[in-house]
Amino acid sequence: MRIICPNCGERDRREFYYVGDAVALERPAEDADLAAWDDYIHNRENPAGVTQDLWYHEMGCSAWLVVKRNTVTHEVLSAELAADVKGAGA
Amino acid sequence: MVDIIAKTPCEGLLPLTIGTTTVTEVPPSMMTSVAPYKGCEKALSTVLKSTHGIAAPAPGRATGKEGARAIWFGQRMILLMGPVPDAALAQHAALTDQSDAWAVVRLDGAGAAEVLARLTPIDLRDGAFKRGHTARTELQHMMASITRLGSNSYQIMVFRSMAETLVHDLKTAMQSVAARNG
Numbered sequence: 001m002r003i004i005c006p007n008c009g010e011r012d013r014r015e016f017y018y019v020g021d022a023v024a025l026e027r028p029a030e031d032a033d034l035a036a037w038d039d040y041i042h043n044r045e046n047p048a049g050v051t052q053d054l055w056y057h058e059m060g061c062s063a064w065l066v067v068k069r070n071t072v073t074h075e076v077l078s079a080e081l082a083a084d085v086k087g088a089g090a
Numbered sequence: 091m092v093d094i095i096a097k098t099p100c101e102g103l104l105p106l107t108i109g110t111t112t113v114t115e116v117p118p119s120m121m122t123s124v125a126p127y128k129g130c131e132k133a134l135s136t137v138l139k140s141t142h143g144i145a146a147p148a149p150g151r152a153t154g155k156e157g158a159r160a161i162w163f164g165q166r167m168i169l170l171m172g173p174v175p176d177a178a179l180a181q182h183a184a185l186t187d188q189s190d191a192w193a194v195v196r197l198d199g200a201g202a203a204e205v206l207a208r209l210t211p212i213d214l215r216d217g218a219f220k221r222g223h224t225a226r227t228e229l230q231h232m233m234a235s236i237t238r239l240g241s242n243s244y245q246i247m248v249f250r251s252m253a254e255t256l257v258h259d260l261k262t263a264m265q266s267v268a269a270r271n272g
Contacts, residue, residue, distance in 0.1 A: 007149045007150070007164075007165060008149070008150065008225065008226065008227075009150070011211070011212070011227070012211040014211060014228065015227060015228055057165075058233075059226075059227060059228035059233055060164070060225075060226045060227055060228075061149070061164040061165045061226050062164045062165050062226070063164070063165035081165075083165075
């Protein structure tokens with residue numbers, strides 16, 4: 001499996017560390033109800049198909065990436081900087 | 091009074107020549123990580139140019155030359171090697187002294203790419219990794235920075251604490267390349 005890092009280009013999977021579902025980027029508002037927080041912290045989809053995860057380019061540029069991939073075909077569909085997705089810019 | 095003796099990271103380990111390749115330690119110099127503040131990339135590049143005469147490198151590139159080099163060092167980070175950073179840089183970026191933090195070596199000689207290819211997963215072919223290209227990648231299991239300085243010449247950096255492992259891994263790879271070609 002290879003991931004195309006927006007900074008580094010195509011790199012081997014061993015350079016990356018998996019850090020879970022990209023749902024982590026969608027933090028509920030502070031006053032959101034318990035169900036929203038329960039979903040955010042505990043509940044994850046387990047799709048047979050396209051899924052979005054966060055990956056950390058640990059042995060590379062140290063950027064966090066949002067990677068879209070297919071769990072059935074193992075195809076990596078896209079990778080973006082989490083900073084860009086989140087609009088944080090840092 | 092304790093006598094403190096300054097030692098370079100690879101003191102007593104290098105130089106090392108096996109077959110056609112040689113590893114030498116790069117003489118220690120000032121090294122500073124330069125991390126631009128949000129939205130300051132352009133201004134930083136201008137100041138880097140006016141103060142040190144080096145353009146800010148794009149991802150995967152190194153600029154400048156021996157004595158004053160800027161190496162792309164990861165997401166939103168540049169490593170300035172050689173000069174003491176001009177105070178004006180601090181207006182646009184966080185500057186952190188890294189001088190004692192990294193072991194810096196050079197791998198030279200015919201077959202240098204063959205040696206590196208045994209240690210790192212990146213594409214080292216001439217078309218993909220040219221002179222002036224740099225990569226943050228892994229070297230065995232160490233976080234490394236690899237920069238191509240010439241056709242048969244690479245600069246390799248790992249954390250200082252891993253200097254001995256770096257030399258050991260390079261030595262093993264150099265021996266196996268030499269044995270193949272012998």
